[in-house]
Amino acid sequence: QLRPMPAGGLSGDLFALGIASKIRTDCNSTASASSDFGRIMEAAPEAVLHPATPADIAALIRFSASSPVPFPVSPRGQGHSVRGQSLAPGGVVVNMRTLGRAHHRINVSADYVDAGGEQLWVDVLRATLKHGLAPRAWTDYLQLTVGGTLSNAGIGGQAFRHGPQIANVHELDVVTGTGEMVTCSRDKRKDLFFAALGGLGQFGIITRARIALELAPKQVRWVRLAYSDVVAFTRDQELLISKQASEAGFDYVEGQVQLNRTLTEGPKSTPFFSEADINRLAGLASETGSGAIYFIEAAMYYDETTAPSVNQKLKMVLAQLSFVPGFVFTKDVTYFQFLDRVRVEEAELRWAGVWDVPHPWLNLFVPRSRILDFDAGVLKGILGGDNPVGLILMYPMNTAKWNSQMTAVTPPTGEDVFYTVGLLRSALSADELERLQRENQSVLAFCDKEGIECKQYLPYYTSQDGWRRHFGAKWSNIAQLKAKYDPHAIMSRGQRIFPLPSVPAASTATT
Numbered sequence: 330q331l332r333p334m335p336a337g338g339l340s341g342d343l344f345a346l347g348i349a350s351k352i353r354t355d356c357n358s359t360a361s362a363s364s365d366f367g368r369i370m371e372a373a374p375e376a377v378l379h380p381a382t383p384a385d386i387a388a389l390i391r392f393s394a395s396s397p398v399p400f401p402v403s404p405r406g407q408g409h410s411v412r413g414q415s416l417a418p419g420g421v422v423v424n425m426r427t428l429g430r431a432h433h434r435i436n437v438s439a440d441y442v443d444a445g446g447e448q449l450w451v452d453v454l455r456a457t458l459k460h461g462l463a464p465r466a467w468t469d470y471l472q473l474t475v476g477g478t479l480s481n482a483g484i485g486g487q488a489f490r491h492g493p494q495i496a497n498v499h500e501l502d503v504v505t506g507t508g509e510m511v512t513c514s515r516d517k518r519k520d521l522f523f524a525a526l527g528g529l530g531q532f533g534i535i536t537r538a539r540i541a542l543e544l545a546p547k548q549v550r551w552v553r554l555a556y557s558d559v560v561a562f563t564r565d566q567e568l569l570i571s572k573q574a575s576e577a578g579f580d581y582v583e584g585q586v587q588l589n590r591t592l593t594e595g596p597k598s599t600p601f602f603s604e605a606d607i608n609r610l611a612g613l614a615s616e617t618g619s620g621a622i623y624f625i626e627a628a629m630y631y632d633e634t635t636a637p638s639v640n641q642k643l644k645m646v647l648a649q650l651s652f653v654p655g656f657v658f659t660k661d662v663t664y665f666q667f668l669d670r671v672r673v674e675e676a677e678l679r680w681a682g683v684w685d686v687p688h689p690w691l692n693l694f695v696p697r698s699r700i701l702d703f704d705a706g707v708l709k710g711i712l713g714g715d716n717p718v719g720l721i722l723m724y725p726m727n728t729a730k731w732n733s734q735m736t737a738v739t740p741p742t743g744e745d746v747f748y749t750v751g752l753l754r755s756a757l758s759a760d761e762l763e764r765l766q767r768e769n770q771s772v773l774a775f776c777d778k779e780g781i782e783c784k785q786y787l788p789y790y791t792s793q794d795g796w797r798r799h800f801g802a803k804w805s806n807i808a809q810l811k812a813k814y815d816p817h818a819i820m821s822r823g824q825r826i827f828p829l830p831s832v833p834a835a836s837t838a839t840t
């Protein structure tokens with residue numbers, strides 16, 4: 330579906346542009362932009378641009394857009410998507426990370442931070458903490474770029490209170506698919522602002538985001554509560570996400586599911602659980618009929634002033650919950666350690682050689698009214714065989730915290746609450762990859778058959794019909810905005826959403 334470059338590669342005119350010295354066509358450069366974290370899709374670009382400024386990106390896009398045969402242009406943040414979304418077969422990948430090399434592109438003000446789209450969230454955190462401030466909404470993993478997560482949504486355990494990361498942005502700089510450099514916000518060029526948030530890179534490249542800040546918490550009481558009963562687990566999660574900041578509750582709420590032999594055959598200890606904890610949990614898992622253990626993962630922020638009351642506050646919250654008695658695990662860490670927690674797991678997985686392997690991940694937003702059907706049919710059904718299944722995330726969010734004007738979608742049922750379920754599995758062999766992909770297909774088919782109106786997060790479809798159904802009522806507006814801001818359909822073609830517009834016969838003939 331992707332139009333290749335004209336035979337002979339990039340037009341020589343491209344190398345006559347002022348950015349020629351920043352374009353690499355050597356095998357090392359193109360190979361490093363040919364795959365992603367998923368390690369499932371592979372496609373080489375013709376070249377990689379290493380921009381020094383947003384104007385370099387604009388020059389490249391203008392060149393493509395005005396070419397007789399425009400070529401694909403894809404920004405690549407960390408390449409942490411899993412289905413080739415940042416690839417540009419036959420086109421140019423923009424290595425966003427070089428934007429911040431020469432200039433410091435994180436500027437902290439009293440209540441917001443201006444961060445380059447190429448910046449890693451961990452660096453935004455470090456810079457803002459120096460001022461005692463921090464963004465309010467986070468992803469679980471911080472080695473992701475600002476532009477990359479804002480092009481999806483950026484979800485995590487703070488979303489129930491603050492919404493996803495896209496709901497915490499005041500202003501964006503975007504280089505559109507025509508090469509125009511636009512500053513947009515709720516008040517200025519708002520169609521582009523809302524389109525780009527969750528926009529899957531379809532309307533342009535985010536080169537700066539103004540992100541809301543709050544006073545940074547200092548310490549975190551990090552808590553895990555074990556459940557053997559999904560009804561109690563989801564009821565308690567929903568209670569916790571209904572609480573306002575002024576009430577006794579948590580500041581972060583997520584959840585995980587451990588199935589089959591994952592507990593007994595997984596690591597003997599984790600950065601959170603000791604070996605003794607894991608043995609106790611494995612004992613609990615073997616007592617439950619299904620072998621499924623659910624964890625609420627939660628966090629309570631505090632500082633020197635509020636530290637004396639944390640124990641009391643936690644006690645009050647726990648008294649309202651129905652976890653398995655005695656199965657409370659807590660740990661006190663700094664705010665930075667808490668937010669950067671997945672980095673420790675990454676180091677362990679790298680050490681064990683299981684980080685750079687295929688990741689056929691499937692993330693779904695499931696309506697609250699069907700989460701128990703999903704649990705029975707998918708977690709205890711399709712995935713409930715003998716195989717350990719690795720990490721499964723499952724936690725609810727409040728729909729009201731999502732702005733429906735943005736491109737990102739939530740389940741169409743319009744319920745107050747929906748769940749995110751992440752089947753974050755790794756394949757250690759080709760057979761396993763095939764099996765996991767088959768299971769993913771079965772999960773989607775099950776939801777279809779049972780009328781569970783879920784939406785994919787970090788979506789992937791192979792047909793435009795799939796995308797139309799994904800965007801639902803938003804589709805026609807999205808198509809119009811695409812025609813306005815990327816009329817040649819050159820941006821982030823690795824998402825495979827829009828076909829190429831037909832090339833006028835006269836133009837084709839000249840190429």
Ligand SMILES: Cc1cc2nc3c(=O)[nH]c(=O)nc-3n(C[C@H](O)[C@H](O)[C@H](O)COP(=O)(O)OP(=O)(O)OC[C@H]3O[C@@H](n4cnc5c(N)ncnc54)[C@H](O)[C@@H]3O)c2cc1C
Nearest residue numbers: 406407408409410414446468469474476477483484530535
């Ligand atoms: C270990 C791990 C943990 C994760 N945890 C979470 C999580 O907790 N919550 C969550 O929401 N997501 C999570 N993700 C998913 C992650 O948010 C997305 O994969 C995101 O796209 C990754 O950012 P990236 O910088 O690597 O983007 P890339 O993979 O490089 O790009 C993703 C897409 O966005 C486009 N793009 C990249 N930069 C820009 C830009 N500046 N402007 C416009 N478009 C752009 C690309 O062309 C591509 O289509 C996780 C991923 C991994 C690998």
